[in-house]
Amino acid sequence: MKIAVVGTGYVGLVTGTCFAETGNTVTCVDIDQEKVKKLQNGKITIYEPGLEQLFERNIKQERLFFTTNLAEGIKDAKIIFLALPTPPGEDGSADLKYILKVASDLGPILSDYTVIIDKSTVPVGTADKVRDRIAANAKVEFDVVSNPEFLREGVAVEDFMKPDRVVIGTNSPRARKIMEALYAPYVRQGNPIIFMDERSAELTKYAANSFLATKITFMNEIANLCELVGADVDSVRRGVGTDSRIGKRFLFPGIGYGGSCFPKDVQALAKSASDVKYDFRILNAVMDVNEDQKTRLIERIKTHFKGNLKGKTIAFWGLSFKPHTDDIREAPSLYNIEALLSEGVTIRAHDPEAIENVKRIVGDKIGYFDTPYDAAEGADAIFIATEWPEFRTPDFEKLSGLLKSKVIFDGRNLYDLSNMKELGYTYFSIGREVIN
Numbered sequence: 507m508k509i510a511v512v513g514t515g516y517v518g519l520v521t522g523t524c525f526a527e528t529g530n531t532v533t534c535v536d537i538d539q540e541k542v543k544k545l546q547n548g549k550i551t552i553y554e555p556g557l558e559q560l561f562e563r564n565i566k567q568e569r570l571f572f573t574t575n576l577a578e579g580i581k582d583a584k585i586i587f588l589a590l591p592t593p594p595g596e597d598g599s600a601d602l603k604y605i606l607k608v609a610s611d612l613g614p615i616l617s618d619y620t621v622i623i624d625k626s627t628v629p630v631g632t633a634d635k636v637r638d639r640i641a642a643n644a645k646v647e648f649d650v651v652s653n654p655e656f657l658r659e660g661v662a663v664e665d666f667m668k669p670d671r672v673v674i675g676t677n678s679p680r681a682r683k684i685m686e687a688l689y690a691p692y693v694r695q696g697n698p699i700i701f702m703d704e705r706s707a708e709l710t711k712y713a714a715n716s717f718l719a720t721k722i723t724f725m726n727e728i729a730n731l732c733e734l735v736g737a738d739v740d741s742v743r744r745g746v747g748t749d750s751r752i753g754k755r756f757l758f759p760g761i762g763y764g765g766s767c768f769p770k771d772v773q774a775l776a777k778s779a780s781d782v783k784y785d786f787r788i789l790n791a792v793m794d795v796n797e798d799q800k801t802r803l804i805e806r807i808k809t810h811f812k813g814n815l816k817g818k819t820i821a822f823w824g825l826s827f828k829p830h831t832d833d834i835r836e837a838p839s840l841y842n843i844e845a846l847l848s849e850g851v852t853i854r855a856h857d858p859e860a861i862e863n864v865k866r867i868v869g870d871k872i873g874y875f876d877t878p879y880d881a882a883e884g885a886d887a888i889f890i891a892t893e894w895p896e897f898r899t900p901d902f903e904k905l906s907g908l909l910k911s912k913v914i915f916d917g918r919n920l921y922d923l924s925n926m927k928e929l930g931y932t933y934f935s936i937g938r939e940v941i942n
């Protein structure tokens with residue numbers, strides 16, 4: 507099938523590449539000329555494990571193309587995906603200007619029956635708006651389908667190639683048949699394609715992300731309570747997670763959720779609810795708790811250094827919002843860096859993939875280092891913001907020789923408490939005993 511993907515960011519590039527991988531011919535369209543130029547030259551623009559190999563193979567086999575020209579990109583395409591940004595607007599609702607602009611542009615240039623698919627995360631009712639925009643100028647038949655994306659950055663290729671489920675919102679039998687054929691190679695193991703109406707599909711994505719954000723936030727509150735009552739959140743987590751109704755995943759406490767999806771999607775769902783006069787109280791609480799959780803370790807750092815952080819140096823391990831990605835959108839690291847800088851702390855940062863993206867925002871206000879050990883040299887403490895695997899078993903002996911004082915503030919609970927005690931570290935983590 508000939509497919510166009512409009513918007514070539516994290517979702518668009520993975521979507522385009524993975525559809526090319528099963529034999530479709532895909533053209534990815536983006537207005538960012540620099541990005542498209544790079545992609546046309548065979549240079550990948552994001553870090554996503556496993557993607558580069560597929561990207562290179564499909565370009566070589568002439569199934570994957572890039573352009574800045576929408577009309578050229580959609581020429582002969584039977585299917586057009588919209589993988590465009592839906593950032594929060596001023597009132598917290600999802601800003602649809604990118605989607606609606608492309609929808610308006612598409613109307614006059616469609617030349618045959620086409621299925622236009624919202625892959626972006628969009629509020630209930632967006633498919634109707636997209637349909638109206640296209641219909642205003644279209645001379646041919648078309649269908650608008652809602653097909654929200656559930657991939658996780660860091661394992662996006664795996665998620666796309668073998669999704670837990672595919673959700674498709676459409677009432678059109680014609681579009682349904684095309685969507686079924688398109689996704690058939692990805693659900694061969696029997697995972698379901700769940701068909702529903704467009705509104706339900708749109709809401710499903712927000713419900714999923716908001717539920718996951720709520721689950722993390724609930725565990726963060728349990729962790730905070732553990733600290734006050736002398737319980738251990740790791741034990742509690744194992745105790746509750748083995749209940750199959752609760753499940754083991756998404757129960758790890760930390761310094762709050764971040765990323766390009768959870769914060770904006772929770773906010774947008776709360777706003778959608780309030781638009782129809784429904785006060786979604788849980789979500790308001792989730793947002794409040796998460797806001798505080800992001801900088802929870804800062805109070806501990808201040809107390810440890812007796813309120814005087816001026817002149818201290820902190821090695822900052824991890825900048826991306828989670829491991830295996832270079833994405834730093836809404837990363838808790840950025841909030842902590844800002845808080846520490848405002849206290850006069852010198853920051854020496856290391857991240858395996860995200861340094862270039864952080865440099866664009868934070869610039870030379872902090873130092874950047876190639877290894878976690880280089881970052882630790884001469885530091886008064888280490889702050890761990892992201893659970894990259896390489897931080898899990900560092901050479902503590904080497905580290906002890908580099909640090910000015912053996913203190914770790916761990917926002918991701920990476921280390922065993924008894925081990926830290928044995929090694930003689932002062933160790934603060936989330937929801938667990940302080941080792942001093």
Ligand code: NAD
Nearest residue numbers: 513514515516517536537538589590591592626627655659
């Ligand atoms: P992104 O910012 O990485 O990519 C969006 C791309 O769209 C950018 O490259 C931008 O230049 C391009 N663009 C903007 N206007 C355009 C136009 N008029 N024509 C062509 N291209 C245009 O965003 P993303 O992370 O890929 O997210 C896209 C959507 O998918 C959002 O709604 C997001 O909520 C949703 N989503 C994201 C993830 C994720 O993990 N990132 C997962 C599931 C769903």
